[in-house]
Amino acid sequence: MDKDIAFDEVLRRKISETLGEPVEEGVDADDLMFDLGIRYLRIMAAEKRKKTSKIAKQFSLWVDDAESKKALIDYVDSVTEKDSPDYIPLSDRIAVFDLDGTLYCESDPTWFDFMLYKYRVLEDPSYKGIATDHEKEVAWTVQSVIDTGVVPEGFEVEIGHCIAKVFEGMSVKDFSFYVRDYAERPSPGYNGMKVGEAFYQPMVQVIDYLQDNGFTVYVCSGSDRLVIRGLVEGGLIMAARYVIGTEELISAKNQGGRSGSEYVYGKEDDLVLSGKIAAKNLKMTKVSMIAQQVGQCPVLSFGNSAGDISMTNYVMGNTKYKTAAFFVCCDDAERESGSLEKSQKVYDFCAENGWIPISMKNDWLTVFGEGVTKKNGGTYEENTRNEK
Numbered sequence: 001m002d003k004d005i006a007f008d009e010v011l012r013r014k015i016s017e018t019l020g021e022p023v024e025e026g027v028d029a030d031d032l033m034f035d036l037g038i039r040y041l042r043i044m045a046a047e048k049r050k051k052t053s054k055i056a057k058q059f060s061l062w063v064d065d066a067e068s069k070k071a072l073i074d075y076v077d078s079v080t081e082k083d084s085p086d087y088i089p090l091s092d093r094i095a096v097f098d099l100d101g102t103l104y105c106e107s108d109p110t111w112f113d114f115m116l117y118k119y120r121v122l123e124d125p126s127y128k129g130i131a132t133d134h135e136k137e138v139a140w141t142v143q144s145v146i147d148t149g150v151v152p153e154g155f156e157v158e159i160g161h162c163i164a165k166v167f168e169g170m171s172v173k174d175f176s177f178y179v180r181d182y183a184e185r186p187s188p189g190y191n192g193m194k195v196g197e198a199f200y201q202p203m204v205q206v207i208d209y210l211q212d213n214g215f216t217v218y219v220c221s222g223s224d225r226l227v228i229r230g231l232v233e234g235g236l237i238m239a240a241r242y243v244i245g246t247e248e249l250i251s252a253k254n255q256g257g258r259s260g261s262e263y264v265y266g267k268e269d270d271l272v273l274s275g276k277i278a279a280k281n282l283k284m285t286k287v288s289m290i291a292q293q294v295g296q297c298p299v300l301s302f303g304n305s306a307g308d309i310s311m312t313n314y315v316m317g318n319t320k321y322k323t324a325a326f327f328v329c330c331d332d333a334e335r336e337s338g339s340l341e342k343s344q345k346v347y348d349f350c351a352e353n354g355w356i357p358i359s360m361k362n363d364w365l366t367v368f369g370e371g372v373t374k375k376n377g378g379t380y381e382e383n384t385r386n387e388k
Helices: 003-019 029-058 067-080 112-122 133-148 155-166 172-183 201-212 225-232 284-294 306-316 340-353 380-387
Strands: 094-097 216-224 243-246 248-252 271-277 300-303 324-329 356-359
Touching: 029 201, 067 201, 067 324, 067 356, 094 201, 094 284, 112 133, 112 155, 112 172, 112 216, 112 225, 133 155, 155 216, 155 271, 172 225, 172 271, 201 216, 201 300, 216 225, 216 284, 225 243, 243 284, 284 306, 300 306, 306 324, 306 340, 324 340, 340 356
Parallel strands: 094 216, 094 300, 216 243, 300 324, 324 356
Antiparallel strands: 248 271
């Protein structure tokens, strides 16, 4: 048999197997290859359209040509395509997010845990007559932070201890309900939104997108871990075990002053808050907590301030895989009340380090979702000046 004819027959048989349908005899092999190539291109084009449509839905709250969105999609594509030199196995796709100012509003009018503490000490009827003079003084300092925007040096650590103290003895379950109940209160600074709904919706889409691409997502906050667990439960699709925060010590209801290494948890026991924290989860402590809880270095980091630089440097130091770092810049004076001065600092250190800024003003079509409006116009600095 002529070699060319034999080759054509083998090729025709292979093409028939590929197409899943018989191929007529006598059809030229070159024509078959051309037809197969056209079919392949059509399939690839259809797959690309399907992927583009899916991404458009996943980022429906983002501006189409936002550079930060494009950078994230390019990164995820490069580490999830199996034939890519930057491919990362599912088990190692780990992303860490700061909470306040990154996922959740930190200017309504201040951090969520600060406001929770102030409510507990100064407004909660069940705590009336119990708060100490020091606890009240700290609560009024929170008000001063709201009025001036200035946080006294060391105050974040001090209030961390105080938050734990004012809930001492409350069961872990009851505390979670307490946080959720507080989160149901109307937002102080926005119409059409509750306190617990102040998540940046475009960033919620980022978490959904990463999870859809096989990433395990952790929230790493400076706030009390148990506070954040209660808060994110209603705003993010995330199990409590993926929340990292200030470590509040937990004891048994009947433990008394006995150490945990000696006391045996009883059948009638319950978990209660001890009134103490191990350490405030800030800066280097964030790195320690991530290393302890996650057990390996993440590949993606999202923050919004200099307080997230330690976490970012840790992630970017992962030499095994391709990494990326993003910072939310709260630069929108119309829809949110972030600090423009702070945002510029974030832009500056992103430029210095090659990190990617996300502009709230220019990259997002909405901040909190449809129907939410700010009660007072102006920037954070202007609002705090007007309130004095």
